[in-house]
Amino acid sequence: MKFCSECGAPVELRVPEGDDRPRYTCTQCDIIHYQNPRVVVGCLPTIGDQVLLCRRAIEPRLGFWTIPAGFMENGETMLEGALRETREEAAAKVKDESLYRLFDIPHINQVYVFFRGELDGDFGVGPESLESKLFREEDIPWSELAFPVVTDILIDYFEDRRRNDYPIRLGKPGPLWAKHVNWNFDQ
Numbered sequence: 001m002k003f004c005s006e007c008g009a010p011v012e013l014r015v016p017e018g019d020d021r022p023r024y025t026c027t028q029c030d031i032i033h034y035q036n037p038r039v040v041v042g043c044l045p046t047i048g049d050q051v052l053l054c055r056r057a058i059e060p061r062l063g064f065w066t067i068p069a070g071f072m073e074n075g076e077t078m079l080e081g082a083l084r085e086t087r088e089e090a091a092a093k094v095k096d097e098s099l100y101r102l103f104d105i106p107h108i109n110q111v112y113v114f115f116r117g118e119l120d121g122d123f124g125v126g127p128e129s130l131e132s133k134l135f136r137e138e139d140i141p142w143s144e145l146a147f148p149v150v151t152d153i154l155i156d157y158f159e160d161r162r163r164n165d166y167p168i169r170l171g172k173p174g175p176l177w178a179k180h181v182n183w184n185f186d187q
Helices: 078-090 148-163 175-179
Strands: 011-014 023-026 038-047 050-056 069-071 094-105 110-119 129-136 169-171
Touching: 038 078, 038 094, 038 148, 050 078, 050 148, 069 078, 078 094, 078 110, 078 129, 094 148, 110 148
Parallel strands: 038 110, 094 169
Antiparallel strands: 011 023, 038 050, 038 069, 050 129, 094 110
16 A cells, blocks of 8 residues: 555555554554455355355466355445355355354455355356356365365365254364365466
8 A cells, every 4th residue: 555545645554553563554644544354255055965166267276166255345244245156156046044164364364254055046157157066075076176265164064964063163274175185276
């Protein structure tokens, strides 16, 4: 950030009085420009023993499989954002939604919120997807999943499905994905 969005004057990175970390602060009007984590919202659509995944048509991880998700927009709830992303990426509607997974990812300043729900009708592709497809657990393309959180959610989901118990979990992407794939983000 170089200029204040309020008055147009230059900003400087400094620790404002009463704060504990550097913030972009206007040199003219003293407005503090906070930068906060971005919220990513998504939904795991399911039907029977299958989950709906999308093959990414955009970077990062072009061509890899993921759960429909994206950045939450201003003016929408987390659920509204997750359902919008599901419509945009998989041309799908979901019903009986419930909160499922929360991830803190501080090293990239993001928070992920995932719901799960029943697929309600047909599905297809949107502009950010090359294709979408239903997968049974044994058919998941584990080595072609886009992100560690996708692997974690899928592993948890199939274990939860066997128990018929879907607890809400909070955490960071964990070692679960390391058991299934050898990640190489330079692909």
